[in-house]
Amino acid sequence: MKVSIIGLATSLLASSVAAAPGCAGNISTGSFDMARKLVEFAFNVNDTSVWDELAEMTDLYGNRMTASVQYARSADWVMRDVKNYPSITAWTENVPVDYWKRGTESVHLYVPTREDPMVSLPMLGLGQSVGTGPGGIEANVIPVSSFEELEKLGNATIAGNIVLYNADFVSYGDNSKYRFYGAQKAEAYGAVGALVQSITGYSLVTPHTGTMDPSGIPAAAISVEDSKLITRMYNRHQQAKANPSMHNADLFVAPKVKLVMNAQNHVNHTMQPNIIMDIKGSEKPEEIVIISGHFDSWDVGVGAMDDGAGAFCSYGALKMISRLPRRPKRTVRVVMWNNEESFSRGADGYFEAHKNELDNHVFAMESDIGNFEPWGMQVNAPQEYVDKLSAYGQLLLPSIGGGNVTRVDDEPAVDISPLCSYGIPCGGFEPVDKYSHAPPLSPAGYEGYFRFHHTDADRMDALDKHQLRRNAAAMAVWAYVIADE
Ligand SMILES: *[C@@H]1O[C@H](CO)[C@@H](O)[C@H](O)[C@H]1NC(C)=O
Ligand SMILES: *[C@@H]1O[C@H](CO)[C@@H](O)[C@H](O)[C@H]1NC(C)=O
Ligand SMILES: *[C@@H]1O[C@H](CO)[C@@H](O)[C@H](O)[C@H]1NC(C)=O
Ligand SMILES: *[C@@H]1O[C@H](CO)[C@@H](O)[C@H](O)[C@H]1NC(C)=O
Ligand SMILES: *[C@@H]1O[C@H](CO)[C@@H](O)[C@H](O)[C@H]1NC(C)=O
Numbered sequence: 358m359k360v361s362i363i364g365l366a367t368s369l370l371a372s373s374v375a376a377a378p379g380c381a382g383n384i385s386t387g388s389f390d391m392a393r394k395l396v397e398f399a400f401n402v403n404d405t406s407v408w409d410e411l412a413e414m415t416d417l418y419g420n421r422m423t424a425s426v427q428y429a430r431s432a433d434w435v436m437r438d439v440k441n442y443p444s445i446t447a448w449t450e451n452v453p454v455d456y457w458k459r460g461t462e463s464v465h466l467y468v469p470t471r472e473d474p475m476v477s478l479p480m481l482g483l484g485q486s487v488g489t490g491p492g493g494i495e496a497n498v499i500p501v502s503s504f505e506e507l508e509k510l511g512n513a514t515i516a517g518n519i520v521l522y523n524a525d526f527v528s529y530g531d532n533s534k535y536r537f538y539g540a541q542k543a544e545a546y547g548a549v550g551a552l553v554q555s556i557t558g559y560s561l562v563t564p565h566t567g568t569m570d571p572s573g574i575p576a577a578a579i580s581v582e583d584s585k586l587i588t589r590m591y592n593r594h595q596q597a598k599a600n601p602s603m604h605n606a607d608l609f610v611a612p613k614v615k616l617v618m619n620a621q622n623h624v625n626h627t628m629q630p631n632i633i634m635d636i637k638g639s640e641k642p643e644e645i646v647i648i649s650g651h652f653d654s655w656d657v658g659v660g661a662m663d664d665g666a667g668a669f670c671s672y673g674a675l676k677m678i679s680r681l682p683r684r685p686k687r688t689v690r691v692v693m694w695n696n697e698e699s700f701s702r703g704a705d706g707y708f709e710a711h712k713n714e715l716d717n718h719v720f721a722m723e724s725d726i727g728n729f730e731p732w733g734m735q736v737n738a739p740q741e742y743v744d745k746l747s748a749y750g751q752l753l754l755p756s757i758g759g760g761n762v763t764r765v766d767d768e769p770a771v772d773i774s775p776l777c778s779y780g781i782p783c784g785g786f787e788p789v790d791k792y793s794h795a796p797p798l799s800p801a802g803y804e805g806y807f808r809f810h811h812t813d814a815d816r817m818d819a820l821d822k823h824q825l826r827r828n829a830a831a832m833a834v835w836a837y838v839i840a841d842e
Contacts, residue, residue, distance in 0.1 A: 759831025
């Protein structure tokens with residue numbers, strides 16, 4: 358079995374070489390040979406180091422909420438590990454970070470026909486939410502499927518109640534507005550709290566947390582299943598109100614919940630680092646190619662997929678480059694960003710601290726949308742630059758994936774967006790979907806990713822050892838070639 362995989366690798370490499378003069382041509386043999394070695398690393402089935410190291414760190418320290426002790430300990434683990442690689446120069450740059458501490462929290466739904474009428478619902482408070490106070494709040498729930506519906510119901514229906522946003526999953530872009538702005542908009546109509554149906558197309562009664570915009574009322578995510586349960590209760594109650602003689606009308610109470618959240622927000626709680634690692638360029642060390650992922654995570658699961666994998670595939674790529682006999686001309690820099698999940702202080706802090714050398718940044722890549730089979734990059738850059746990258750991808754990466762390139766107008770990942778806005782060509786490194794195997798931007802593109810996103814299930818088991826190695830190798834090829842050409 359192993360032999361045949363290696364045989365396949367060799368024949369694919371051979372066909373890449375054969376295709377070279379026709380399809381891309383303009384790559385120096387030095388870069389080409391090193392890219393070939395990196396692709397060979399991708400086929401070494403015995404190298405599971407990217408997955409194993411992320412597992413070791415997350416098993417030891419757990420998740421990495423920005424400003425938490427666990428973030429600091431995990432960062433120390435990385436700084437200790439990188440000492441094993443003499444050709445990598447690593448340092449940390451601190452940024453001020455807020456600490457949102459979840460505290461104890463619960464949602465109970467009142468269903469008087471159950472043996473225990475206070476039914477406990479799995480829930481996760483939304484990041485940055487205010488707390489309810491220790492006594493919690495108790496109110497009826499009014500489901501709405503859109504902001505238009507909320508507006509139509511208005512103060513008369515909403516005031517004094519908790520609003521539930523129950524829209525079905527279309528895409529993260531479409532649905533996340535309810536998580537971001539739902540509480541704020543409900544508050545304007547006098548609501549006392551907000552519940553949001555978790556942003557996912559597939560649920561095993563799993564709540565998904567995430568950040569929200571400031572609001573004076575508390576907000577929490579509940580599972581898709583419980584959002585639908587509350588909606589059915591509401592609809593039956595409405596029917597019973599309109600038609601009191603209907604069958605079972607006396608059993609159909611309005612959905613009422615008790616929400617308790619002891620969340621606390623500590624502004625500028627501490628200073629914590631971005632982690633930065635360089636392999637210095639051989640000819641133009643001052644010019645920089647960034648490959649990156651964010652190091653912070655939510656305080657649930659262990660942040661394996663979001664975005665331990667992006668950070669560790671970047672780090673794994675740098676380690677692969679460190680094993681090559683020839684350094685690229687420019688510096689390859691890994692950044693593990695802090696604070697992506699709340700205020701992007703890591704990205705802003707890097708931009709500020711490196712203001713004087715922004716013009717030396719030739720490319721910035723981030724991986725933060727899953728590391729399954731590598732697909733390629735969405736690149737924000739002029740079309741001819743994108744065409745050039747596309748030719749490299751087709752030449753170097755068809756055997757492992759990760760070589761597709763499409764141009765986008767917006768910033769393809771959160772932490773690199775200040776650099777993109779400044780005009781530095783930038784790329785979001787993306788996978789084919791975990792389950793649908795659909796490419797990015799297609800309707801099923803990220804469905805598998807959002808099964809795990811911001812949940813307790815974001816554990817090592819969401820990731821595959823061999824896929825992580827292929828991701829690291831593909832990112833290494835991109836970093837090397839861009840830094841060397
Ligand atoms: C290779 O370089 C030539 C001359 O500079 C250019 O016309 C051609 O488009 C380039 N090909 C690719 C694939 O970039
Ligand atoms: C992987 O390890 C096995 C057992 O040590 C060895 O026989 C095999 O050659 C190795 N494969 C590669 C690609 O290094
Ligand atoms: C709706 O309720 C909010 C909060 O109670 C109040 O500030 C606002 O003036 C009300 N708006 C209308 C149109 O009644
Ligand atoms: C917290 O730090 C940020 C970033 O340095 C700063 O803009 C803000 O004013 C600080 N807030 C407080 C309350 O100190
Ligand atoms: C492009 O993506 C497809 C999967 O959608 C993959 O099979 C192929 O290898 C990728 N191409 C390159 C050049 O990476």
